[in-house]
Amino acid sequence: MDAVVDVRPCLIEVTGCRQAYHKEANADLVVLDDVNLTLREGEIVALLGRSGSGKSTLLRIVSGLLKPTSGSVKWRGTQITGPTEGVAMVFQSFALFPWLTVQENVEIGLEARRVPRTEREARAETAIDMIGLGGFENAYPKELSGGMRQRVGLARALVVHPDLLLMDEPFSALDVLTAETLRTDLIDLWMDGKLPVKSVLMVTHNIEEAVLMCDRILVFSSNPGRVANELKVPFPHPRNRLDPDFRQMVDDIYGIMTRRPTASPKAATATPVSPLAMPLQRVGTNIMSGLMETLAAEPYAGRADLPALAASLQYEVDDLLPLGETLQLFRFAVLEEGDILLTDLGRKFVEGDTDERKQIFAEGLRAHVPLVNMIRQVLDERWNHRASAVRFRDELEDHMSADYAADTLRTVIGWGRYAELFAYDEEAEQFSLEDIE
């Protein structure tokens, strides 16, 4: 696809990768669909996407922890069959062994390769010093802060001198300041050529992090996960977050990620989509009202730039986009090109009192969330006005994964209760019309 011939040796080559979980009776649940990825020596590449876009799954496929349903994964030209020797991983949750000290945790990868003790200790010492853990050798993970723990995770991965370093949202469990320190430390080491790795592949949902650290960004779309866009980051290190070009790129990526999926020819010809095939994101009514009130007020006055809004609310894309999309679903707001605009209906909601808000919300629910209509219809028809939630969950599971189905149902329960369209008994798992109207 590229006219320029890249001469750097190729580390990983993923072609036509598809990952699907088999479901009984119904169509397979596709997590990744037709993903291609080539990774060469000397680059840092980000897999950027929302949660559920399959980017972590792809990382596990690349590492050999997971076997793709179909497609090929080649490591330096040969098909991989299991965890590859030249790959080391850094985990979002750190994944340190709580019963091993910092030193022992760092050494474990070398021990697995039967590196002699003296060499093992020397290499571990070097890695520990390089990553700024000197003095903590004998500490146990539970004695360390989150940032220090992730440094151990990094040292453990680097000490085996992997050709490829995989990082699965490595900084997302850390607070803002700690994460920033770790990012810059890592980039400094990379620029100085001190990192004993040839390439880095990282998964993130943080747009700025991707633009700050990477040479190339693959933006994923969800349901099923596909590479929607590939961007080269042209800025030299060290990068400045406040640089207008940097801001523009972040803005552009927001735009890409909020762009409504252009109806793919496949979807257009497919059978009419079932009203149940709509996964809902767990967004509460309080947070929806809160965002609308914020948008309506100064300084936004009805229109906000998403990156700026995210920064001021200390939200990540994963928090803000579902919220924006839910408002869009209710026609309370519109997302376009990295901005969010409050609609007249949204403004009306903000100005209303509790009862008026509930009224507007209930109308929106009935108009735009078919599942709610379906539940209400069943309840109205039944002589006892009761219906088991299990049947709706089962029907949902025909169209989405069990987790999504559970989330969707929980969201609908919360919305329906707020709108006073139905009641729900958690213990009996039953919808009812008790105390309604």
Added chain:
Amino acid sequence: MAAGWRLPNIWDAAAFVCVIGALVAVGHVAQGTMVPIDAPGATQITLDPWNLPEYALRTTMRMFAALAASLLFTFTYGTAAAKSRRAALVLVPVLDVLQSVPILGFLTFTVVFFMNLFPGQVLGLELASIFAIFTSQAWNMAFSMYQSLKTVPADLAEASVSFHLSGWQRFWKLEVPFATPGLVWNTMMSMSGGWFFVVASEAVSVGDNTWKLPGIGSYVALALEQKDILAVAWAILAMLVVILAYDQLLFRPLVAWSAKFRFETTAGSTASDPWVLRLMRRTRLMKFIGELVGNAAAYVGGLRLSFRSRPLAETSKQPSRTVDFLWSAFLLVVVALAVWRVVIFASRALVWSDIGEAVGLGLITLVRVVVLMILATLFWVPIGVWLGLRPEWARRAQPIAQFLAAFPANLLFPPFVLFIVYFHLSPDVWLTPLMILGTQWYILFNVVAGAAAFPGDLKEASANFRISGWLWWRKVIIPGIFPYYVTGAITASGGSWNAAIVAEVASWGDTKLQAHGLGAYIADATDKGDMARVVLGVVVMSTFVVLFNRLLWRPMYAYAQRRLTLA
């Protein structure tokens, strides 16, 4: 619920029949306990398998009577220990020791005591049997209550004070619900332990008289005397049915129900409701009864029973030194008195060499327990890990292991005894496995649970760094399951000590097999009615168990909690 009143449905009819049937059965059993001891059929049993359902019912009723007593004990003793600092000084260590005392050795004497309470009536024997079961159930339940009450979240406690709940209301609205999940789990474990005792305590002999209360335990005892292996098989089958029934009818629903009292606000695993709970929630009659009971309980719990209104907590107030001193002095006097009584009693009947003998035999039993624990560990840990790391297998294995742990192993002794007699094997070696027959499952199911709970990211990390073979066992999985293993091993080793009393002596018709050990020593002394030696044996055994716990398991457990968990 306006739309709720309709004609009863078919489930109501089924439920109605069940309720009536249960009432009739309970009444029948209750009648049986009031007859004189020499009435025909009161303490004689036959090996006719058709009698087994009745025997099984009688045995089960004893279990539940003991369970009721245990609950009463739990609510009083556990609460007292948690509420009063001074009471806790005594109650907690006493409970700790009671847990380690093999009550089975005292069976003869408790029988005499209860028979004297109700001379010439079956009730005395029944109570003695129930007491034996009670002693196997009560302690861990009381401990669970004590620990729950000690860890009631401070904010909820403050909220209940600020809304002026009386002590009684607070107990029922906050403390009991908070303790419920742990208590239900411990009750289930207690039931398992109780079966072992019910089987051992139904057929008792005092001096020359032997009584057999109608029940499965007596049935097995008679089958052994008459060398009827088929009858033994029938008894095992009956037991399987009973355990399966109460597990399905009572404990599955209870555990599912108690989940709503769990304190974690995060939604746990949502296993589907057991069918009985669903039946109870769906049928109108059962639901009505449930609501009736619930409302009555809520009324009683809501009463403003209180001796005095709770004064403001004065954190600065020091506990009174004088009262502390008087209390300590009082305890000292009691302890001195007890020591004096024991010395008097022991010096009359025992000489120093008796103690030496008992300790020596204790060491032999100790060797047995240690060897068994090692063997069981080597055998079950790899299997447990293998099962636990495969979720679909773990799901299937877990209930089976729990079921096997609940099964009274003494019912399985006869085939073993037959085997030893037939091949003329050494009882000293071959009776030994019986001690761990019933308790090894605790190791298995705890290890399965531990491996199943092993964090996914650590699994991935060890795969990513290609840790395998011995290194994987040493650095990854064994530390990972160790806290679970210790929990299981403590239960298993404690149970094995207790089982020694029945496992080191076994008989088949006239053949009597006896191993050398403290368990056999106690059983022997019990047979002869030698009170002094029974007491000595029990004291030595309790000492061994307490030391074993303090010197081995406690430190291991503390280490596991400190080092091997990330929390």
